[in-house]
Every structure is written in structure tokens, then in C-alpha cells.
Amino acid sequence: MRIDVLTLFPDMFQGPLSESIIKRARDKQIVDIHFHNIRDYSTDKHNRVDDYPFGGGAGMVMQIEPIATLIDKLKSERPYDHIIYMTPDGERLAQRRVNTLSLAGNLMILCGHYKGVDHRIREHYITCEISIGDYVLTGGELAAAVLIDSVVRLIPGVLSDETSALTDSFQDNLLSPPVYTRPAEYNGWRVPDILLSGHQANIDKWREEQAHERTLKLRPDLLGKSERS
Template identity: 65%
Template sequence: MRIDIITVLPELLKSPFEASILKRAINAGLVEVHFHNLRDYTTNNYKSIDDTQFGGGAGMVMMIEPIDKCISALKAERDYDEVIYMTPDGETLKQGIANQISLKENIIILCGHYKGVDQRVRDHFITREISIGDYVLSGGELGAAVLCDAVIRLIPGVLGNETSALTDSFQDNLLAPPIYTKPRDYKGWKVPELLFSGNLPEIEKWREEQAYLRTKERRPDLLDD
């Protein structure tokens, strides 16, 4: 998979890709992530990427021209499956969306700033608009990092244990059950005895029940879906 991220703040975005699972995925050649500074696609002397709103109103709007130049340069090199715009008014990111995107070969992610982008960018270049939640960030960069993390860990071979992404919370509309490790008894706080029984079907049944109970208590909305 190849991900091209268009941003005015590449430095803000780089560090999540330089550690842990994302770094390993990149080093293993399972994903390529490229950053494109929108200011490199400006034609004015000030390298400005935004301007005031037509019709008046507070806040700057990201201009179409540099975005067009950047996206067109990328599209001249290869085909893209999706051009995603990170925006608080997009569809809310869910596990199912991450699953879908993890199957794509090449995607572009455009990070918004200020008031957002000229509507014509959304009308003519963007194929999908994604929000990471009902709150407004200063820009789309952190949202793009969240999306990339959720997607990249699903690419086959990225997680050491292939089954572990499949048992994540949300993967089957249920939250994950409680988990325990050593020590067996910490200050009198004990691990459920069943987990030492060696009875794998019973343990699996217990985990399914716990996942259901936790979901019912914390996120009953997931059970309605």
C-alpha cells in the first residue's frame, strides 16, 4: 500500500511513522508513506496556500490551485483508489472504514486547515471525507495520523500475530474482553481462575460473554448495529 499525505505541516505528521508498528511496517516495505508540503505547489512569491472567503466572513480558506497541482502531479505518476479529505464534517471513522481502506493500493490524504478547503476541491478531487470524531482539531494532520495507524496495522504482515487485529475491539461489533498477565495474584487482586484451567472452549465462551457484557454496559449502540 502507498499513502501520500498532502499537508502544510509535514513536520507535525512525521513522528507517528518513526516509531513502533508503523515504523516496522514501513521498514518491512509493507507500506510506503510520502509527505507532500502544499507550499511546494504554490505559484505566488509568498507561498501562501489560503485566502479570504468570497462573500465575507471570518477565517481563511485553502485555495484550489496548489491542491490541484499537488494531486495532479501525484495522479500523473499512478492511479489512486481514494482521495481522502480529513474534515470534522466527514463520515466518522469506524473500524469498518479502516478495514475498507486497508484493502486499497494507493490513497491520497489531504489535511485541511483554517476554515477548510474551497468547496470545488471537495466537489472535483475528493472521493471520501473522514472525521475522527465530533470535535474540531487545528488541522487534519492528527486525524490523518489516526487514520493511517488504524489502517496500516490491518495490512497483512504488519502485526506479528496475524490473529491479533481480528480480536481487536470493534472488529465484530463487540468491545474486547478483559485481559490479564503475570502475576497471577497481585496484592490479593486475582486473575479469574478459569483462565488457568486449560479448558480452551470454556475460556473462549467466557471471553465472548465478557465481551458482550462489556459492550452492553459501555456501548449498547454497537449491539444495535
């Protein structure tokens, strides 16, 4: 997979995307991530990429020209499965969307700033708008890093145990069951006996029951139930 990130602050990605699973995926050349500074495509002598909004109002808006120029350049070099805009008013990111994006060959991600991008970019270039929650960040970089991490870890060959991702929370609209490891007893707190029984069928049943119970208690919306049901 190739991921092209359009941003005003490429260095913000160096920490989160240069460690752990993402570093391994990049080192193994399973994913190829490129960062493009939008300012490099400005026609202003000061590399300005924002201006006041038409109609007045507070804040600044990212200009259409440098973004459109960069997107057109990248599109001329390869086809993209999606051109994604990270925005608070986008589709709330969910595991089903992550699963779909993990199958893509080429993704482009645009990180907004200020009051956002000139809406013509969203109308004519963007194919998918994603939010990581109902709150506002300084820019789209941190949200983009979250999206990249969630997608890349699902690509075959990234995780040492590829079946691990299949048992993560939200894969079946369920939260994960409790997990334990050695020692079996600590400070008088014991691991549930069923997990030490060696009876895999009973263990699987227990885990399924726990997953349903935790989901019903903590996230009933995932089961299509109201919090008062």
C-alpha cells in the first residue's frame, strides 16, 4: 500500500509513524508513506496557503490552488482508491471503514487546518471524509496518524500474528473480552479458572459471553440497544 499525506506540518508524523508496528511495516516495505508539504505548492512568495473567508467571519481558510495543484500532480502519477479529508464533520471512523481501507492499493490523505479547506476541494476532489470524534483538533495531522495506524496494522504481514486483529474490539460489533497472562495469581487476585482449564471450547464460549456482556454494559449502542434498555 502507498499512502500520500498532504499536510502543512510533515514533521508531526515522525514520532507516531516511526515507531512500533508502523515502523515495522515501513521497514518491511509493506506500506510506503510519503509526506507532501502543501506550502511547497503555493504561488505566494511567502508560501502562504490561507486567506480570509469570503463573506467575512473569524478565522482563515486554506486556499484551493496549492491543494488542487498537489492533488492533480499525484493523480497524474498513479490512481487512488480514495482521497480522504480529515475533518470533524466527516464520517465517524469505525472498524468497518478501517477494514475496507486496508484493502486499498493507494490512499491520499489531506490534513486540514484553520477553518478548513476551500469547499471546492471537498466538492471536486475528496472521495471520503473522516472524523475520529466529535471534537476539534488544531489540524488534521493527529487524526491522519490515527487513521494510518488503524489501517496499516490490518495489512497482511504487518502483525506477527495476523489472526490477532480479527479478535480486536469492534470487529464483530463487540468489545473484546477480558485478557490475562502470567502469573495466574497476584496479590490474591486470580485469573478465572476457565482460562486455566485447557478446555478450548468452554474457553471460547466464555470469551464470547464476556464480549457480549461487556458490550451490553459499556457500549449498548453497538448492539442496537439504547443505554436504558
